[in-house]
Every structure is written in C-alpha cells, then in structure tokens.
Amino acid sequence: MENNYTFFIFSTLLIIILSSTINNSKTYLAATTDQNALVKYKTSITSDPYRLLATNWSTDTNSSVCQWIGVSCGTKHKNRVTGLNISGFGLGGTLSPHLGNLTFLRYLDISYNTFAGPIPSELSRLSRLRSIYLSSNNFTGSTPQELSRLQGLQMLFLHNNQLTGSIPRGIFSLASIRIMRISNNYLSGMLPSDDMCNNLPNLITLSVSFNQLEGRIPSNIGNCTNLEILSLSFNRFNGEIPSELASLSILRELYLGSNNLKVISFNPLNGVLPDSIGNLSKSLTMFGAHGCNINGVIPSTIGNLIGLQLLDLSKNQITGLIPPTIGKLYRLQRLILYVNQLHGFIPPNICGMSKIGDLYLEENNLTGPIPECLGELKSLRNVYLGFNKLNSSIPLNFWNLKDLLFLNLSSNRLSGQLPYEIAGLRQLSQLDLSHNQFSGDIPRSIDGCESLTFLDLSDNKFERSIPPSLGNVRALMALDLSSNNLLGLIPQSLEGLKLLQYFNVSYNKLEGMIPTGGPFVNITAQSFFQDSALCGDQRFQVPPCIGNNLKNSRLKKVGRLMKYIVPSFISVIVLTAIILFVFVRTRKPKRGLAPIDDVSLGVTWRRISYVELVRGIDAFSETNLLGNGSFGSVFKGVLSDGLNVAVKVFNSQLERAIRSFDTECEILSSIRHRNLVEIIGCCSNTEFKALVLEFMPNGSLEKWLHLENCVLDLISRLQIAIDVALALEYLHHGHTFPVVHCDIKPSNVLLDEDMVAHLCDFGIAKLFDDGKNSVLTKTLGTVGYAAPEYGSGGRVSTSADVYSYGILLLEMFTSKKPTDDILNEQMSLKEWPRVVPWEKTALFRVQSDVPEQARQLGSVVGQSPWSHRTWTVSGPELGPSPDQDLSSVYKQDN
Numbered sequence: 001m002e003n004n005y006t007f008f009i010f011s012t013l014l015i016i017i018l019s020s021t022i023n024n025s026k027t028y029l030a031a032t033t034d035q036n037a038l039v040k041y042k043t044s045i046t047s048d049p050y051r052l053l054a055t056n057w058s059t060d061t062n063s064s065v066c067q068w069i070g071v072s073c074g075t076k077h078k079n080r081v082t083g084l085n086i087s088g089f090g091l092g093g094t095l096s097p098h099l100g101n102l103t104f105l106r107y108l109d110i111s112y113n114t115f116a117g118p119i120p121s122e123l124s125r126l127s128r129l130r131s132i133y134l135s136s137n138n139f140t141g142s143t144p145q146e147l148s149r150l151q152g153l154q155m156l157f158l159h160n161n162q163l164t165g166s167i168p169r170g171i172f173s174l175a176s177i178r179i180m181r182i183s184n185n186y187l188s189g190m191l192p193s194d195d196m197c198n199n200l201p202n203l204i205t206l207s208v209s210f211n212q213l214e215g216r217i218p219s220n221i222g223n224c225t226n227l228e229i230l231s232l233s234f235n236r237f238n239g240e241i242p243s244e245l246a247s248l249s250i251l252r253e254l255y256l257g258s259n260n261l262k263v264i265s266f267n268p269l270n271g272v273l274p275d276s277i278g279n280l281s282k283s284l285t286m287f288g289a290h291g292c293n294i295n296g297v298i299p300s301t302i303g304n305l306i307g308l309q310l311l312d313l314s315k316n317q318i319t320g321l322i323p324p325t326i327g328k329l330y331r332l333q334r335l336i337l338y339v340n341q342l343h344g345f346i347p348p349n350i351c352g353m354s355k356i357g358d359l360y361l362e363e364n365n366l367t368g369p370i371p372e373c374l375g376e377l378k379s380l381r382n383v384y385l386g387f388n389k390l391n392s393s394i395p396l397n398f399w400n401l402k403d404l405l406f407l408n409l410s411s412n413r414l415s416g417q418l419p420y421e422i423a424g425l426r427q428l429s430q431l432d433l434s435h436n437q438f439s440g441d442i443p444r445s446i447d448g449c450e451s452l453t454f455l456d457l458s459d460n461k462f463e464r465s466i467p468p469s470l471g472n473v474r475a476l477m478a479l480d481l482s483s484n485n486l487l488g489l490i491p492q493s494l495e496g497l498k499l500l501q502y503f504n505v506s507y508n509k510l511e512g513m514i515p516t517g518g519p520f521v522n523i524t525a526q527s528f529f530q531d532s533a534l535c536g537d538q539r540f541q542v543p544p545c546i547g548n549n550l551k552n553s554r555l556k557k558v559g560r561l562m563k564y565i566v567p568s569f570i571s572v573i574v575l576t577a578i579i580l581f582v583f584v585r586t587r588k589p590k591r592g593l594a595p596i597d598d599v600s601l602g603v604t605w606r607r608i609s610y611v612e613l614v615r616g617i618d619a620f621s622e623t624n625l626l627g628n629g630s631f632g633s634v635f636k637g638v639l640s641d642g643l644n645v646a647v648k649v650f651n652s653q654l655e656r657a658i659r660s661f662d663t664e665c666e667i668l669s670s671i672r673h674r675n676l677v678e679i680i681g682c683c684s685n686t687e688f689k690a691l692v693l694e695f696m697p698n699g700s701l702e703k704w705l706h707l708e709n710c711v712l713d714l715i716s717r718l719q720i721a722i723d724v725a726l727a728l729e730y731l732h733h734g735h736t737f738p739v740v741h742c743d744i745k746p747s748n749v750l751l752d753e754d755m756v757a758h759l760c761d762f763g764i765a766k767l768f769d770d771g772k773n774s775v776l777t778k779t780l781g782t783v784g785y786a787a788p789e790y791g792s793g794g795r796v797s798t799s800a801d802v803y804s805y806g807i808l809l810l811e812m813f814t815s816k817k818p819t820d821d822i823l824n825e826q827m828s829l830k831e832w833p834r835v836v837p838w839e840k841t842a843l844f845r846v847q848s849d850v851p852e853q854a855r856q857l858g859s860v861v862g863q864s865p866w867s868h869r870t871w872t873v874s875g876p877e878l879g880p881s882p883d884q885d886l887s888s889v890y891k892q893d894n
Helices: 002-043 097-101 121-125 145-149 169-173 219-223 243-247 275-279 300-304 324-328 348-352 372-376 396-400 420-424 444-448 468-472 492-496 547-586 610-616 655-668 701-706 714-733 798-814 852-863 865-872 882-893
Strands: 045-047 071-073 081-085 092-094 107-109 114-117 131-133 155-157 179-181 205-207 214-216 229-231 236-239 253-255 286-288 310-312 334-336 358-360 365-368 382-384 406-408 415-417 430-432 437-440 454-456 461-465 478-480 485-488 502-504 509-513 533-535 625-628 632-638 644-650 679-684 689-694 749-751 757-759
Touching: 002 045, 002 081, 002 097, 097 121, 121 145, 145 169, 219 243, 243 275, 253 286, 275 300, 300 324, 324 348, 348 372, 372 396, 396 420, 420 444, 444 468, 468 492, 610 632, 610 644, 644 655, 655 679, 655 689, 701 749, 701 798, 714 749, 714 757, 714 798
Parallel strands: 081 107, 092 114, 107 131, 131 155, 155 179, 179 205, 205 229, 214 236, 229 253, 286 310, 310 334, 334 358, 358 382, 382 406, 406 430, 415 437, 430 454, 437 461, 454 478, 461 485, 478 502, 485 509, 509 533
Antiparallel strands: 045 092, 071 081, 625 632, 632 644, 644 689, 679 689, 749 757
8 A cells, every 4th residue: 555655656746747847848849949930030031231130139049039139028928929020120031931930929010121022821820910010111922811810910011012913802801900001002903892891890990092903992881880091092993982981980081082983082073062971970080072073062061070170172163152161160270172163252150260270272263351360360371362353451460370381362452551560470481462452661570571481572562662671581582572663772681692592573663783692693684674774784684883873873762762751750750759748747657567588488388188198199009109219209199179299208217318308398498480390288297208299291301311112302302401401590590599409310300291391309409508609418419410529528519410410411412321331431421422423323313303403403412512521520610600501501502
C-alpha cells in the first residue's frame, strides 16, 4: 500500500513537470514562430532609409521580439505579437506572406511607405485581426477575396494605392466592419446591387471615390443606417440617385460629384431641384450641385436641412429668388450660388446664418441694397457680390467686419463714399470695388488695411489726389485706380511697395513725374494711358520732365490746395475757439480713470469644457488622430456648434510640455494675423491641457512637398513662400515686442482650404521684452533648420527665424530635405542650388505647364545669390539683419 502511494505521488509530480516543460516549449516555439515571421518579412524589405529595422530587428533568439521597434505584444499572451505599426518608416519592398504566421495579430499598420506588389492572401489567416492599414503605398493587383474571412475586421484602409479589378463581394458581408476606405485606386466593376448593405449594421464610413466604378448606386444603401460619411465621387456611376439616401438619418457628409448621375456636382442633371430635397437627413453637412445644368428655382424646403455647413449650387441656370427659408440654415458656413440667374433682393433672412464665413453670390441678376445686417455677421471671411445689379451704398457697419479677408462688390451700381472706418479691415487681403459709381476721396486711412494684396477701385468717380498713405500698404501686389477723376502727382511713397507687380492709373487727370524706383522699374507704359500731363522716362511713352513741367505742376497743385485749405483753416480756427470756450466753462475734474495703456488688448478666447472637448474628438479616437509630437497629440474634432477644429492635447506628465502650453498661450494671446493659425479656445486644469485651433484641411506643407500623391505647382509654392514671409514680418515687426518662432520648418506651415499658409506651433517661441534683441535658450529648434547661433551659446534673435526661412525656401524649390542622405558636411542644402542646375531639379521637371515668366521666377528663387551665399556665414554676427533678409525674399518673389 505504501509503495502504491509513493508511486502515485511520483507519477503526479512527473506529470506536473512534463506539463510545465511542454507549456514552456510551446511558449518558446510560439515566440520563435513570431520572430521567424518578422525576420522573413524583413528580408522582403529592400529599402530601409533610416535603418530602423536593420538596427533593431535581430535574428538573435535571445532577443525579445516584444522589444522591437513597431512591435507590440499582448498582456494575456505576453510573448505573442498582437500589433505591428511601421507606418511612415519610409520602407520599400513587398509585403511578405510570412506575416500570415502572426496568428495573434490584431493591429497591422504599414501605411505611408512605398511597398509594392500584390497584397498577399495569407493575411486572411490572421483571424484575430481588427485593423488593417495598407494605405498610401504602391500596392498593385486585385484586392484578395480571402479578406472576407476576417469576420472580426473593423477597419480596412486600402486607399491611395494602385489596386485594380473589382471590390470583392465578400467584403460587404463583414458584419463588424466600421470604416472602409478604398478610394484613390483603379478599381472597376459595380457595387453589389442586391445585398450590399444587408450585412453592414456597423458601417459608419464608406469611401470608394476616385476609382472607375460604374453602374447604379444600390438602392439598399439605405440599409446602412449608421452611415455618417458616404463618398462615391469621381467614378462612373449612372442613373438616378436612390431616394433611400433620405433614410440615412445620421449622415454627415455625402460626396457624389463627378459621376454620370442625375444630381450632384459636375453631373448632367438637366432638371430641377425637387421639393423632396428637404426630406434628406438633417444631419447632412454638405450638399453640392456645381455645374449640373439645373434650372428652375431653389425650393423653399432647402431650409429643412438645418445641419448643412456647405451649400453649393453654383454654375447652373437657377432662376427665381433666394428663398427666405435659407436663413434657417444656422449652421451654414459656406453659401455658394455664383453664376446663375437669380434675381430680386438679397433677403435679410440670410443674416440668420450666424456662422456663415463664405458668401458667393456673384454673376446673377440680384438687385436692391446690400442688406445692412450683413455687417453684423462677424464670422464673414469671403464676400463675393460682384456682377449683379445692386444699387445702394455699402452699409457703414460693413466696415466692422474685422476678420474679412476678401470683398468683391465689382460691376454693380453701388455709390457713395468710402469712409475712414475702412481702416478697421486689417485682415483684408483683396478689395475689388471696380465698375461702380463710388465718388469722393480715396480715404487716407486705407493704410489701415495692412494685409491688402489686391486693390481695384477702377472705373468709378473717385477724385482729388492719390493718398500717399497707400505706400504704407506693404503687401500690395496689384493696384488699379484707372478710369477715375484723380488729380495731382503719383505719390513717391509708392516706390516702397516692393511686392507690387501690377499698377494702373490710366484715364485720370494726373500730372508731374512718374516715379522710377522700387516696383516702377518693371512697370510699362500701359499703366499710364491718357494721362497727358504726366512726364518721365521715355519707356513710359510720356514727355520728359523739364523744369517748367515740374514748376507748373507744383504751382497748379498749390493753387488747388489753397482753394481748399484757406476756407478750411479759417473754419478750424473758429471751431477750435468755440470748443475751447465750451470746455473751459463746463469741464469738471474727473478721477479714477485708468490710463489708456492699462486697457487690455488681448484676444478673447472661447471657454470650452473638458466634456465638450472629449465628445468633439470622439474620446481621443484613433480615427480622429492627426499626428503625434514630442509634447502631445493633435486630433481633429467638432465642437458643439458644428465648427471643425484641431485640438492640440499636451502631455501633462512632461514638464517641458506644460512649459510649451504656457508659452503658446502667452504668445498667441497677443498676436493675430491672417498667416498665423488662429486659436479658438483652450481647456486647462491641473491634469489636462489642450489648445483648440482652427482646422487646416490641406494639412502641412511637408506633406505637399514630399508625398507622391500631393502635387504643388510653382505658383502655389511662391504664394506660400510669401505667406510665410508676411507671417514672419508680422512676428518680428508687427507689434511692440518681437516674437521669435524658433522652429520654422515645413511641418509647422499649415494650409487652409484655399492653400493659404498659416504658421503654427509656438511651443518654443521666444517673446523679447525690455528692448532686448536676443535671448539665451536651452530649447533647440529642429536639426537642419536651426540657425548656427543655436550651437554657439544658444543665443537666438529674429535672424534665427530668417535663417530657418531660408532653409525652408530652399527645400520648397529644390524638393530636398536638409537631412537627406545625399546631403552631407561637404554639400549641405545651402550649397545644393549652386552645385545642381535648376533645370535638373525635380521641381523644374514637373513645371512644364507653368508659364515661362513663372518658370523664370522660380529659377531666380532657386539660384539666386541670396539662396546660397547669404547663409554660408558661420554665425549670426556675420549674417544680414532680418529686415534685409525678408526684403530680399520679397525682391526674389517679384
């Protein structure tokens, strides 16, 4: 009996030891399997420019695969690979079928690389896979039918590749799929017509735009009841738009343009907008029917679509009135009705659109006055009412729109005078009042419009002299004052307009000498037609100036001035005497008044709660993530009022991140400019800090310079360069204390929907006070862009920004990064334009459709002495001042 008991104990212990050994062996074999799969995948990679895998993924069996870069393991199965994220590593090669051996993989992201070849069907063995990100590569061939076996798949991102063939039918049976993006490929065939949405209860985003899909849009699309974004644009779909779309009650974005449908943008409609349009989802945010040959009227039911943020019915044959119900669209941000046949008054109800930013009503037959209430819509940025029959004066409160950028009222029947209050439009970039009946003086306060680049006052009845203050509008690139009744001399101050490219004062009554300096060096005789009293250089085709010409013109001018000055002078003396008398009789001592210097001029920010912010960015959802930085992350979000924003969330665990948040708050509260990213609000407590910024839909300049699917032509690069220069000039000279950004680089230049550049990220900026012109810093800029003075004691000044701007320019016009492998100590980016001819750069080769004048301009920027001599100095003390640098940039741009 005792022997039996001993045998039982021994057998039990033996079984336990063997089981433990077997389990350890299984774990070891499993870990080895994952390591072998990744090592074999590594062998299929032919390009690893940053040597991230070469120096990190080891064949050593003692190396833990869970410590490799881009690899993550599970918590339950600690030695099994559950995530692979090598996005943006710059890798090239093929996608190895050995990835199919990572049987515990849940997350796969190899986007933004240059992988080519087919997508291996072996991925279908990864039954635990939840997310596949293969976008922005060069994959070819068809989409594997086997992917339909991944029943747990929630995210499928295959966009921006070169895939061909049809979309596998089985993919539309993946019940767990939430987001499917297959746009920007060469896919053909049709969408499943009978059961496409019968098995997709969780689908919220479907994007198949920019392909070659054809046939009808399936009517059962209405069964995808959770759809929020549907993008089918730029394909070959035909037939009617299914009425079932109206049942998508939470649809926010709908893109059907550029097909052969019977409605929506760039499609041959040849019909009318039905009243039933008002039955579409109230969650619909965008509706576009541009260039569809629509006739008839805008139905009043359009006012039911209260979720709309964009309404585009431009370039049609729509007649009738603008319906008053359009004022119900209180979330609308863009109303685009240009080039139609609308008539009647602009309804005052339009002012119910309190968030409207863009108003495009030009080229219609609208009559009557400009509604006075438009001046109360503080959100207005772009107003285009030109080529109508409007016949009033401009409402006085219109000049209170401080954030207005573009105003076009040309070719109407408007009259009246321009008031002094025009100086309030400091952000205004373009003003076109041509072909109207305005009269009186051009106000001297016009120089308050300091951001003005385009000014057209031609074909009006303006009189008296051209105000010399126009010479203070340094950003002016085009100035047209032709066909008025202007008198006197052309102000010498206009020679200071270094950016001026177009100038016209023809058909006036001007006299005296034409200036010859500054921009007048390149101005021709066409700018001075029918101004017979002008004199100057023979290239202007006017008589030469002699003593009598100048003397007579001065005498005439003095005579005219005396005619106005003497009566005015007497009136002023009498009025002053009366005022002094009344003041002495009635003044009483006042106390307790704060001096004017104590008045706060800071920008008022919007208060945003943590709850609203978290809800707006979908609880830090990965789909809303725009990017990560050293101090935190940036998410795309939507505020409670429907405004799209970018939310910069700082890592509150890092002291430097907190200092960066404080710095940005300090800097951005005191500056504001059209070329700086606008801060909308902030959310801050002891554990959470975030800034809410305006959203830039076109992303960063870095993306447009270096991604293959982004094309930036020469003219756009020049305009962006000017935008950044204007932002720097404002930071350095636009207010009392200079601001040094300290990190000028393409990723810190963001582009809005109109490709206007905005400088961002002031986390390490420096604010100079107490008259200082330089400061010491321990926070360095980005390698390759930072000025040499960072390495000589850490002292920075405004010239450091100008150095970085020079490197930025060179990167823009050579398409080379300062950290590229081809550049080294012997040949830096500063030397590149001198060594490599402009004609051999990548930028030159893609500019075959750019006019010769623009090509020459690009060549000047790319090969100018400024671009490769100014920055060969070894320290800030040898370089030119920021003023000189920015001036030289302006000259090159001209």
